[in-house]
Amino acid sequence: MNIGVMIESIPALLGGAGLTLRLVGLALVAGFAVAFLVALARLSRSPLLWAPAYGFVFFFRGTPLLVQIFLVYYGLSQFPAVRASSLWFILREPFWCALIAFTLNTSAYTAEIMRGAIQAVPRGQIEAAMAIGMSRLTRMRRIVLPQAIRIGLPAYGNEVILLIKASSLASTVTLLDLTGVARTISSVNYMPVELLSMAALIYLAMTFTVTRAFKLLEHAVSADRRQPPIAGGSSQKSLSVASGQAK
């Protein structure tokens, strides 16, 4: 292992990591919005809504992300109508194609997380909210969503990490993300092991940071499950304590 080469490559790799983070960040925001709509459609009773949502989720979760990226980047150019359309200036850019594929992919996984979290809110609470006369929207806003967020957060944290790792596929459509930079430099200096190891370390640092951030976030939104700090003693957190004890 040539440590010098590894250290020299850090600035370039960090530049690539910037693109990785931009892709992941944008895909997460857009994917979250799409996922919310898909999850609502999935939970709807009308087959006209849930059947397409089910198909969407099944397709994007059941096929490799690489195929999805290639379908958007190479596939769409097969149609003269697409190349003639006003969207072509977007669809010919690898950045936008990768972003579209990542967004659709993460939204399928996120929709399932949201659906599970919304369905996991105890039925009795919704009935109680209805009984006091809350409207559908108020019920969603005050009762369902705050609890669904708590329930879904750990799974969503996993999805964010999976997307960071999956974003390395951007390098297959010529983008210079973290993996792309590592592969490009190593094709010049013939030191793939050094470059890829360094890239792997940066990925590890990113996933580690995100894991930590989600731990903090989970702690912040689970006030109802924490034990109150005991006066004079150390405040131990307990995960299995039933809610209500904190009051």
Next chain:
Amino acid sequence: MPDLQGFGYMLAEGTLITLQVALLSTVFGVAIGIAVAMMKLSSSRFARLAGDVYTTLVRGVPALVFILLIYFGGVRLVNEIGHAFGHDQHIDINAFVAGVFALSLAFGAYATEVFRGAFQSLPRGQIEAARALGMGRWLTFRRVSLPQVWRIALPGLGNIFLVILKETALVSVIGLEELMRKTEYAVGFTRQPFTFFLCAAFIYLGLTIISMLALQMMERRAARGFTPVEAA
């Protein structure tokens, strides 16, 4: 059915390679998973640490980077050994072997956590009872622990299999002629990327559906005698 212009056979060949990579990686991955889970549950601090390092590293790095690293690392290692023995030509390593190796390690890292949870969920009393009956460690493992661990771990292993099945597509990057690579050839000849990549997508989707059905059957079989039979 779209017109595949005679490339159907090629895609079928690729699908076969994809399945071979996925299934072989599963067999090795399960073995690695059980072994590392035992390490993580052992009383040796070194074994626990080694297990933790392995799972953290492999699970924190993108599969694509990992596959490339194994491939190029393997090439370098083989060549350095070759040079040490006076062989002066470049030696290439087989993409199939590198792919199976990388995906087995990836499967193993995920399976470790599944097996660890499964082993921990076994009632201690059963192991103690088996030992009291005079069964050795190995016999206890084989007759008491393993059949139950298998039942508990199967759903988790199934999920990993579905992930690995899709990740086999990444092995095309190091030149293995599996489904994705064959599809790229077809695209190169026909200039119909959408048709062929969509076709590949549906083949993966089909493999996923078949795997899910097979896993359901396996889960039912592994749980026989455990869940009450549903009334006919």
